[in-house]
Amino acid sequence: MNVIRTLLSPRGAVFLLLAGLLIAVTVISPSFAEPGQLIRFIQRVAPIAIVAIGQYFVIVGGEFDLSMGSLITAQVVIAGNLIGQDAGRIFPVLALMLVLGVLVGLVNGLLVTLLKVPSFIVTLGMMLALLGGVMYWTGGAATGNPVDSFRQLGRGGIRGVPVIEILPYSVLVMAAVLAAAIWLTRTSFGRTVIALGDNPRAVRYAGARSWWVTTSTFVISALTATISGILLVGYAGVHPKVGQGYEFIAITAVVLGGVVLGGGRGWVVAAMAGAFALEALFTLLNFAEVPSTLRDGIQGVIIIAAVAYSASPLGGAKRKAAPPAPPQTSPPDGKEPVAPAHLGS
Amino acid sequence: MTTNIFDAPVPDTSSSTAPVLRATDLSKEFFGVRVLHGVSIELYPGRVHGLVGENGAGKSTLMKILAGVYQRDGGTVEFNGEPVSFSHPVQAMDAGLATVFQEFNLLPERTVAQNVFIGREPRRGGLVDQKGMVTRTAALLKDLGIDFIDPAARVSRLSVAEQQIVEITKALSHDAKVISMDEPTAALAGHEVELLYAIIRRLAARGVAILYVSHRLREIFDLCDEITVLKDGAFVSHTPAAELDTAELVRLMVGRSISTYFPSALEGTVPGDTRLQIRGGGNDWIDGIDLQLRAGHITGLAGLQGAGRTELAEAIFGAAPFTRGTLAIDGREARITSIRAAVRSGIALITEDRKAQGLALGQSVLNNALLAVRSVFSRRFAAAAAALPGVLNTLELSSRGTDQEVQFLSGGNQQKVVLAKWLLTKPRIVVLDEPTRGIDVGAKVAVYQLIRELARDGVAILLISSELPEVIGMADTILAMHDGRIVAQLPAGSSEQDVLAAAVAAPIGGTP
Ligand SMILES: Nc1ncnc2c1ncn2[C@@H]1O[C@H](COP(=O)(O)OP(=O)(O)OP(=O)(O)O)[C@@H](O)[C@H]1O
Numbered sequence: 055m056n057v058i059r060t061l062l063s064p065r066g067a068v069f070l071l072l073a074g075l076l077i078a079v080t081v082i083s084p085s086f087a088e089p090g091q092l093i094r095f096i097q098r099v100a101p102i103a104i105v106a107i108g109q110y111f112v113i114v115g116g117e118f119d120l121s122m123g124s125l126i127t128a129q130v131v132i133a134g135n136l137i138g139q140d141a142g143r144i145f146p147v148l149a150l151m152l153v154l155g156v157l158v159g160l161v162n163g164l165l166v167t168l169l170k171v172p173s174f175i176v177t178l179g180m181m182l183a184l185l186g187g188v189m190y191w192t193g194g195a196a197t198g199n200p201v202d203s204f205r206q207l208g209r210g211g212i213r214g215v216p217v218i219e220i221l222p223y224s225v226l227v228m229a230a231v232l233a234a235a236i237w238l239t240r241t242s243f244g245r246t247v248i249a250l251g252d253n254p255r256a257v258r259y260a261g262a263r264s265w266w267v268t269t270s271t272f273v274i275s276a277l278t279a280t281i282s283g284i285l286l287v288g289y290a291g292v293h294p295k296v297g298q299g300y301e302f303i304a305i306t307a308v309v310l311g312g313v314v315l316g317g318g319r320g321w322v323v324a325a326m327a328g329a330f331a332l333e334a335l336f337t338l339l340n341f342a343e344v345p346s347t348l349r350d351g352i353q354g355v356i357i358i359a360a361v362a363y364s365a366s367p368l369g370g371a372k373r374k375a376a377p378p379a380p381p382q383t384s385p386p387d388g389k390e391p392v393a394p395a396h397l398g399s
Numbered sequence: 400m401t402t403n404i405f406d407a408p409v410p411d412t413s414s415s416t417a418p419v420l421r422a423t424d425l426s427k428e429f430f431g432v433r434v435l436h437g438v439s440i441e442l443y444p445g446r447v448h449g450l451v452g453e454n455g456a457g458k459s460t461l462m463k464i465l466a467g468v469y470q471r472d473g474g475t476v477e478f479n480g481e482p483v484s485f486s487h488p489v490q491a492m493d494a495g496l497a498t499v500f501q502e503f504n505l506l507p508e509r510t511v512a513q514n515v516f517i518g519r520e521p522r523r524g525g526l527v528d529q530k531g532m533v534t535r536t537a538a539l540l541k542d543l544g545i546d547f548i549d550p551a552a553r554v555s556r557l558s559v560a561e562q563q564i565v566e567i568t569k570a571l572s573h574d575a576k577v578i579s580m581d582e583p584t585a586a587l588a589g590h591e592v593e594l595l596y597a598i599i600r601r602l603a604a605r606g607v608a609i610l611y612v613s614h615r616l617r618e619i620f621d622l623c624d625e626i627t628v629l630k631d632g633a634f635v636s637h638t639p640a641a642e643l644d645t646a647e648l649v650r651l652m653v654g655r656s657i658s659t660y661f662p663s664a665l666e667g668t669v670p671g672d673t674r675l676q677i678r679g680g681g682n683d684w685i686d687g688i689d690l691q692l693r694a695g696h697i698t699g700l701a702g703l704q705g706a707g708r709t710e711l712a713e714a715i716f717g718a719a720p721f722t723r724g725t726l727a728i729d730g731r732e733a734r735i736t737s738i739r740a741a742v743r744s745g746i747a748l749i750t751e752d753r754k755a756q757g758l759a760l761g762q763s764v765l766n767n768a769l770l771a772v773r774s775v776f777s778r779r780f781a782a783a784a785a786a787l788p789g790v791l792n793t794l795e796l797s798s799r800g801t802d803q804e805v806q807f808l809s810g811g812n813q814q815k816v817v818l819a820k821w822l823l824t825k826p827r828i829v830v831l832d833e834p835t836r837g838i839d840v841g842a843k844v845a846v847y848q849l850i851r852e853l854a855r856d857g858v859a860i861l862l863i864s865s866e867l868p869e870v871i872g873m874a875d876t877i878l879a880m881h882d883g884r885i886v887a888q889l890p891a892g893s894s895e896q897d898v899l900a901a902a903v904a905a906p907i908g909g910t911p
């Protein structure tokens with residue numbers, strides 16, 4: 055009974071969905087279930103799963119990050135152009151990419167928290183700015199090609215592993231990111247992020263530096279985009295189209311994972327499972343020979359359906375608190391002068 | 400149904416008319432936990448029926464079952480002699496059973512009239528008849544004796560009390576035969592409570608049956624004709640109000656008699672050094688604040704709604720800092736410009752509105768209780784986490800473990816979580832803004848006891864309350880605020896009249 059309830063709740067539904075999709079794919083194409091194929095599927099999903107994990111932190115804290123896709127593109131182009139064929143440049147350029155990632159996250163976070171611009175707008179601006187920079191630099195064409203040793207990170211793996219033959223590095227990276235994320239959600243920081251998405255005022259009134267907590271989630275999300283970019287250089291090559299749309303894929307995955315938009319509720323493992331479910335669905339559509347041009351449309355339907363599901367009673371709606379009290383009832387925080395009308399009655 | 404010796408016979412008038420609503424043997428479980436079992440209640444036209452009990456006794460749950468918000472697991476409900484089973488509040492409303500919940504269901508950006516007629520707007524030639532709606536709303540308001548609410552005004556512009564009146568008007572527009580109200584006065588000021596009384600009496604006179612839930616026993620005795628007591632989800636008694644007094648009612652509610660509501664100072668309490676000293680403090684909302692809080696000393700702060708008490712609390716707490724004057728903690732000048740700085744200096748604020756600033760409702764008891772420590776004193780986190788079970792135990796928190804989300808706790812238990820959160824920071828100055836709002840008598844006494852213990856341990860306390868007996872019963876010094884200023888200081892044990900007089904009097908020299 056309880057197991058069924060958990061599985062039907064947004065938190066569990068995604069695992070049910072994922073299992074169903076994987077079975078469906080296997081039915082259509084039995085070779086999919088072979089260990090070698092399966093591990094290749096995981097390798098393909100890894101960059102997406104990693105950004106979904108980053109996006110999870112932003113969303114569960116009550117914000118959005120739309121700049122992830124462009125940041126991936128920027129990182130891919132940087133790696134392609136600055137590393138070139140010189141293996142000695144790998145580490146300096148990697149350091150530069152990390153710095154850029156942190157910087158983008160800081161700018162996003164500080165604009166949202168200190169200037170109080172909605173994150174939707176800030177990260178949309180960041181997305182366009184980064185994309186503009188990339189286009190200016192590359193002229194919109196594929197340029198640069200980093201040394202093979204760098205690309206190995208995304209496409210290579212440990213050979214000679216029993217059963218699966220090759221264990222891709224990207225799968226290891228994903229596992230490491232997931233482990234770090236799970237650990238993070240259990241720390242004070244992680245708990246505060248979720249509480250912040252639930253009730254920012256309560257967190258502020260507890261003395262937390264909420265601006266810094268929120269900013270950190272943007273830094274985390276930018277870092278995951280950077281890692282994803284590094285893997286994609288190897289996997290997909292260098293092209294200003296790499297990374298495009300990843301922000302929406304990440305948001306869809308997170309929502310599919312039952313994470314409540316607006317924050318306060320959700321599990322990072324489920325968010326990652328959302329990424330896998332999404333890719334499994336696309337694989338299924340592929341095998342079923344549904345034209346790939348329908349992908350975006352289907353993704354849109356999924357976002358809406360997932361949000362609607364978690365808002366339905368079955369999906370556990372009504373779990374969030376009643377709407378905030380109307381202006382007059384809320385004690386001075388928005389601070390308006392003491393109204394004389396209330397006095398001396 | 401179980402009867403006990405306190406279950407006096409229902410007065411004769413009840414047997415002469417039939418009940419408009421009769422609920423028998425109701426039961427309800429949440430996740431396998433019984434929160435209501437074998438509860439029966441009858442409501443008669445024109446009578447106000449009080450429903451009381453401790454926090455978590457199941458009062459709100461009972462109301463929500465009647466209103467169709469929750470589905471009962473067992474029992475029957477008869478309305479107008481017919482068995483009914485509402486699956487949605489709108490259905491109950493249409494049938495004539497209205498509920499005024501603590502959280503209103505109004506659309507803030509629509510007008511009063513639009514809210515009253517929402518979902519069944521009168522039509523005229525296919526279009527919504529706005530004018531007709533306004534006139535009909537005006538008529539309904541007039542029926543209630545209300546002339547100060549404009550039916551065309553937007554709901555967001557109304558005060559809490561006015562919004563409540565809109566909810567009641569909405570109920571009337573459905574021609575409600577039964578109106579239930581869940582703690583309707585929790586957020587009202589004194590004169591607004593009087594207004595609500597008048598409306599309720601008028602409704603009763605028109606033959607409406609009222610189910611009234613409140614923790615303020617004075618209201619229960621003022622308004623109610625009969626009283627039903629619940630405890631731990633079970634029926635305890637049903638008695639005509641006239642046959643009860645406060646002491647007896649409290650005994651029925653908590654299962655033991657409470658002799659002293661306000662415990663006296665504990666042994667070993669010694670008023671000590673000045674912990675907090677404010678001179679000439681002010682900001683946009685308050686001015687000329689001279690205040691001294693001493694270790695082991697309870698300072699009470701009285702005043703009317705809007706006098707600036709909460710603003711003062713928020714200034715001390717750094718939420719809306721002082722912009723003028725000086726502030727010293729333990730004799731050393733300090734600048735409290737943020738909440739974080741205040742918490743670091745050992746100041747805690749138990750806010751007036753626990754749902755808005757006190758709790759992240761979707762998070763667990765554990766995570767709420769640890770929120771302040773982990774945010775500000777991360778080095779003390781492990782110690783605080785270890786101390787948590789003990790603190791919750793002292794507060795007698797009743798929850799299903801520390802993993803339970805606080806939104807599923809009853810009001811009083813939520814307040815205890817807020818208190819735990821601040822106790823764990825080991826504060827040296829504690830400001831309590833309406834700390835007993837919405838909590839039951841037993842829990843109130845526990846809070847008073849806790850305040851006394853804090854004082855004994857050398858904490859300086861500022862107690863803000865709209866309930867004068869509370870301020871007078873607890874405070875060693877009583878301050879009265881008016882119009883953003885502290886206008887009077889009275890000794891412990893002053894009479895209610897004196898404090899009230901001080902609170903309404905304009906300050907000497909007038910206000911700027
Ligand atoms: N939706 C829910 N899910 C789980 N438990 C619930 C839910 N609603 C109420 N409860 C539990 O049912 C019990 C009764 O709660 P209820 O709100 O009816 O109490 P109450 O008498 O109204 O208390 P208060 O005076 O504090 O408002 C409590 O133990 C509460 O934790």
Ligand SMILES: [Mg+2]
Nearest residue numbers: 458459581810
């Ligand atoms: Mg209640």
